[in-house]
Amino acid sequence: MTQVKPRRMTPPEAYDLRRTVRGLMVPGGDPCAAIADGSFRWAARTPDGPGTLALRREAGELVAEAWGPGAGWLLDRADAVAGLCDDVTGFRELAAAHPLLDRLARDHRGIRYPATGLLFPHVLRAVLEQKVTGREAHHAYRAIVRHFGEPAPGPVPLLLPPDPAAVAATPYWTFHPFGVEQRRTQALLRAAAVAAAIQRCADSAAATARLVSLPGIGPWTAAEVVRMAFGDADAVSVGDFHIPNTVAWALAGEPRGTDERMLELLEPYRGHRGRVCDLLAAGGVVAPKFGPRMPIRSFARF
Structure with missing residues (x-):
C-alpha cells in the first residue's frame, strides 16, 4: 500500500474542518468519503492514479495523509482540498454593510x-441533482458509485468515484434502475466522454464555458461543479428552485425572487456572490413557503 510522508499545515483561526469538507460528501452516506474519529477520508481519481486523502486536526495543525499511486498529488493539493487556499480577502468588509450577512460571516x-482540482466527480453529482429532490439524487449517486465499485487505496473501506471512461461506455438504460431518466443520463454520458478535456480547463471560467457547451448542462450545473473543483466563491447557481427566493428574502425582504433579481441583489458582493448564498444556507435562512413540495418519483418502475 503506497503511502508518503504526512503533510502538516496551519489552518486559519476558527477553522472548522468538518463543516468545510461537508460539501464534498453526499448526505446520508457517501461511498467515496467519510468522517470518523475526527478524520475526513476522501477517495479520488487523480491524474497520477487512484488515491485516498485523510485530513485531521492535531495540536493546532491540520495533518494530511494519503495512500495509493495518487498520494503525492493529493498531498500537494491537501491545502486546497481542505479550503486553506480559499481567499476571503475583503469579504468581511463587504458583509459588514448588511446586518444579517455581517452576523452570518x-x-x-x-x-x-475546498478546491479539489478534479471535475468529473462533481459533474456526476451535479447532473444527478438536476430537477429532482436531494433524496432522489443522492440515492442515484450511491447506486452508481457502487455499480462501478472499485475499492480505494488506504486503511478505510471507501470506493473510488466512477471512471469517466467506464461511464461513457455504459448504455443509458443501465442507469434507469438507479432512478436516473434518459435526459440526465445522456447529459452525464456526454460529459463523461469529454471528461479529459474538461479536466484540462485551467480555471473556473474555462470550465464553465466548456460545461455549458454540452447539451443538458446549463449554468446551474456548471456553478455547482466549479464551486467545488476550483473553490469558486463567486459561482452562483442560476436556475435553482430555492436560492433566488432566499436571496430576495434575506437581502431585500421580498418573499419571492427571480434569477435576475437575485443577481441584482448579489452584485455588490461580486467575487463572493456564491459565498453569500452559502452563508444564507448555513444560517438556515429560507423564504416563506407557499405551495406543495416537489414529489419524490421512481423512474425505476416505469
Missing part, C-alpha cells in the same frame, strides 16, 4: 471553500 467564519 462572523458565526460561520470557520467554513472555507
